Amino acid sequence: MTDSTKEQAADWSLSRRSAHAPGSPLVTVIGDGQLARMMHTAGIELGVTIRVLAGTADSSTAQVTPDVVIGDYTQRADVEEVSRDADAVTFDHEHVPNEFLEELIDSGINVQPQPAALIHAQDKLVMRKRLREMGAPVPPFMAIESVEDIRGFFEATSGNVCLKARRGGYDGKGVWFPSTVEHATELVEELLEKGTPLMAEKKVQLVRELSAMVARTPSGEVMAWPVVESVQEDGICFEAVAPAPNTKVELLRQAEQLAKDVATELGVTGALAVELFETTDEAGQPEIIVNELAMRPHNTGHWTQDGCVTSQFEQHLRAVLDRPLGSTAPIAPCTVMANVLGADCDPGTPLHQRMDEVWRRFPEAKIHMYGKGWRPRRKMGHVNMTLKEGQSVEELRTNARLAARYVVTGQWEDQQD
């Protein structure tokens, strides 16, 4: 536990409650964001108890769960404490040091997914190598350990370089697109000096992004959700459309099979998101390339809460507990998720009034909020909407986007002042 949280935690040890239902399985979730929060929503209905390691008492998950350990996931003792007696230990992010997890496993704790799988969601170079080994489609890449490395790679790719921090990047952070070889070498020099391990890969001629999600149990059962189109802006997902519209069945099948293979080959357990680039091959045909892996519920799977028989949060809990997986059948021909991202400025009206206005216009809008205060571009919630009879997918997408924007801006973007 860090010094700064120690005093608070002293009070909080008193306030931790853990009156579990008789025989209720206990899942420890390391993390306190919206993913852990929504695991708790699913856990309540399943009769699965969630215990979280939260950084602060007012974090997204700690607000809504009784069994909270306040602590720091980079501190061995905190990770140990929250994991004690758990039927499974899982995560809402990939940043827990793997040596802690290895120690937990050695002491008999059931950690899911295991570090041997997790490493592929933590280190992009390890992931790229492993995927290439298994024959999955990846762009040309190399480790960047010197300015000579980047110079060579820049030349080899005719300047189509995507430079990445091997670890820790997300939502567009830790990714750079140097436009000149000078810019590239400067960047690499600076980053290596700071001790940032780097890799580079060939920039993909992107048509769009897809996401293929599956869940897998330790026993090896795998279930896939329909593949979605994921729309990004400045590296942050702001929309997911399920299933991916205007897509050949062949390509959807290929993406789904790829995600299943990755889960099995890497021994992933729980939810796995395989983020994909759709590009065009030499014959002009659509082709997919793996971008990133996430081993947990994922933003591109939020639509499953209102669009599928089994949500990713329920499935993740079932999977890490090695219980049978649920049907992933969609309940509508199309579901759209639009992220509620903090606007550039905080509108004057209260959040609940803005939600009300959205509900007045769209009584079918499912608004999910994370209990987070405003910050520009912060993921504060999401809106799910399913296709109604007579509605087009385009109309549905427009409505979901309008709704999500209104929640943060208090403005209808399709209406002039």
Place this chain on the structure above:
Amino acid sequence: MTDSTKEQAADWSLSRRSAHAPGSPLVTVIGDGQLARMMHTAGIELGVTIRVLAGTADSSTAQVTPDVVIGDYTQRADVEEVSRDADAVTFDHEHVPNEFLEELIDSGINVQPQPAALIHAQDKLVMRKRLREMGAPVPPFMAIESVEDIRGFFEATSGNVCLKARRGGYDGKGVWFPSTVEHATELVEELLEKGTPLMAEKKVQLVRELSAMVARTPSGEVMAWPVVESVQEDGICFEAVAPAPNTKVELLRQAEQLAKDVATELGVTGALAVELFETTDEAGQPEIIVNELAMRPHNTGHWTQDGCVTSQFEQHLRAVLDRPLGSTAPIAPCTVMANVLGADCDPGTPLHQRMDEVWRRFPEAKIHMYGKGWRPRRKMGHVNMTLKEGQSVEELRTNARLAARYVVTGQWEDQQD
């Protein structure tokens, strides 16, 4: 607070947590059962904070919510404490003394539904009178204040008597069907002696039971869910089929309109269940008669969690906060809810193993558990299943019933040993 809970509560005042999200509306729920628990599930996703008054620290709701006041709803101070600063105060049962609620209202607290409406869910005689006044279909009834009263009523109805405690009955408790005039007078004598206020009504020639549910806001918006058939055994609901199968559109419309009228006429806010008897009129046509009212989410509305755009738990929260109501459109042509009722004996296998076996056979089964220990016939959970393509409603009903039974017995009732 009762003496017996005082010591426990002394510890628990330390353990109450209330780190609410900035600007999050706070709804106090008086009650700690599965209805309050599932309101919390809905509240998490809406960003609505739930605070409960719970009898015990390990009750169904207290297990899963951080902001819990341990206390007793028959104690004025406990009801006051839990209601402080709430944006709305609501209930998961009808047993809070109305004088406490009146006092809360006088002190400026927003109680929904209000005692003037609640009384019709608390006192069956008051309800019957009011419904008759507004022209709603009710059976012949009268107050029973003496053995003479029951003797007269027994004769007038040719012995078709249903005797009821005016207050406090539920799940078949507080209802008697005396078969002889002697039995009737004995019963009445005994009950009046105990101080039980009584009424009697003419026993209905029951074809089946229906339930019409609506939600209404203080501002007067009303939304109805599809009318369901509710199947009872020994006075306990064990199945709900939505929409009610093999029912004339006319009758469904009439039931829905009746529920809307009752909500508006009585000033109900939040969820309202109008439990109905279907009977046959003199011309042999189906006819409905009001049985009971419940002013809260109701067992016959659990199917909405997995069968409707907006669940009764979400809608109840939105309604008591006077926020716009959500779409009640069904997401499938038919949804069946089967109650998980405690079996006669506790099977040896752990609950989670039994759930797993259900999921293996029915991956589409949505199992909701309440965190309650086993007791014969106790409502421990429910199973929702929606109609799949090519499936008949009968098959769906059979599957849901098999699933719910297996959860408590560990036996498939369609398979011989």
